[in-house]
Amino acid sequence: NAGVMQNPRHLVRRRGQEARLRCSPMKGHSHVYWYRQLPEEGLKFMVYLQKENIIDESGMPKERFSAEFPKEGPSILRIQQVVRGDSAAYFCASSPFSAPSSYNEQFFGPGTRLTVL
Amino acid sequence: DAKTTQPNSMESNEEEPVHLPCNHSTISGTDYIHWYRQLPSQGPEYVIHGLTSNVNNRMASLAIAEDRKSSTLILHRATLRDAAVYYCILRSRGRNFNKFYFGSGTKLNVKP
Numbered sequence: 001n002a003g004v005m006q007n008p009r010h011l012v013r014r015r016g017q018e019a020r021l022r023c024s025p026m027k028g029h030s031h032v033y034w035y036r037q038l039p040e041e042g043l044k045f046m047v048y049l050q051k052e053n054i055i056d057e058s059g060m061p062k063e064r065f066s067a068e069f070p071k072e073g074p075s076i077l078r079i080q081q082v083v084r085g086d087s088a089a090y091f092c093a094s095s096p097f098s099a100p101s102s103y104n105e106q107f108f109g110p111g112t113r114l115t116v117l
Numbered sequence: 118d119a120k121t122t123q124p125n126s127m128e129s130n131e132e133e134p135v136h137l138p139c140n141h142s143t144i145s146g147t148d149y150i151h152w153y154r155q156l157p158s159q160g161p162e163y164v165i166h167g168l169t170s171n172v173n174n175r176m177a178s179l180a181i182a183e184d185r186k187s188s189t190l191i192l193h194r195a196t197l198r199d200a201a202v203y204y205c206i207l208r209s210r211g212r213n214f215n216k217f218y219f220g221s222g223t224k225l226n227v228k229p
């Protein structure tokens with residue numbers, strides 16, 4: 001059973017370009033979470049999605065960032081007009097359900113490391 | 118959201134036990150205590166969780182203080198592969214249950 005997959009693993013963009021980060025959740029998981037990690041810091045929650053719905057985007061910057069999780073295909077985190085401050089590791093996690101059960105763990109992918117030149 | 122406090126770093130010798138502390142003095146009665154770890158260049162992985170009672174699994178043990186204001190993750194025999202950043206996370210029942218709040222964590226260095 002493959003784990004959470006993210007691609008690309010490394011992405012280099014110039015200022016002003018767009019970055020698209022993809023996340024395929026574990027099989028059977030319908031909930032996806034995106035986190036951002038700046039160097040030497042812990043992960044910061046960005047957004048929580050179910051299929052075709054954004055449940056909580058309270059951690060998303062107000063501009064340039066968007067996320068989707070279509071009915072078919074991976075979840076996409078899109079960053080428009082990237083700036084140097086967007087350089088970070090972006091992690092995706094998935095879970096099978098959202099009910100507050102103590103067994104509802106989040107399984108993390110290996111991350112995409114975005115570098116903005 | 119309840120916060121956690123962990124030492125920035127700890128060091129251990131291989132094959133010896135390691136006790137990683139976490140303070141969470143503002144924990145509420147329904148908050149779960151979770152531990153995740155992040156190996157270098159990888160995403161976090163689940164280690165263990167508990168509510169009130171001490172817990173054991175194949176990776177570690179979790180000792181929870183009687184007043185729940187602190188907890189300790191115990192690695193019984195540290196190996197070089199255990200070198201990672203360990204995060205203590207409180208999960209509150211309710212609308213924020215699925216938003217993990219990672220602090221700075223404790224960076225564990227294991228010496229051979």
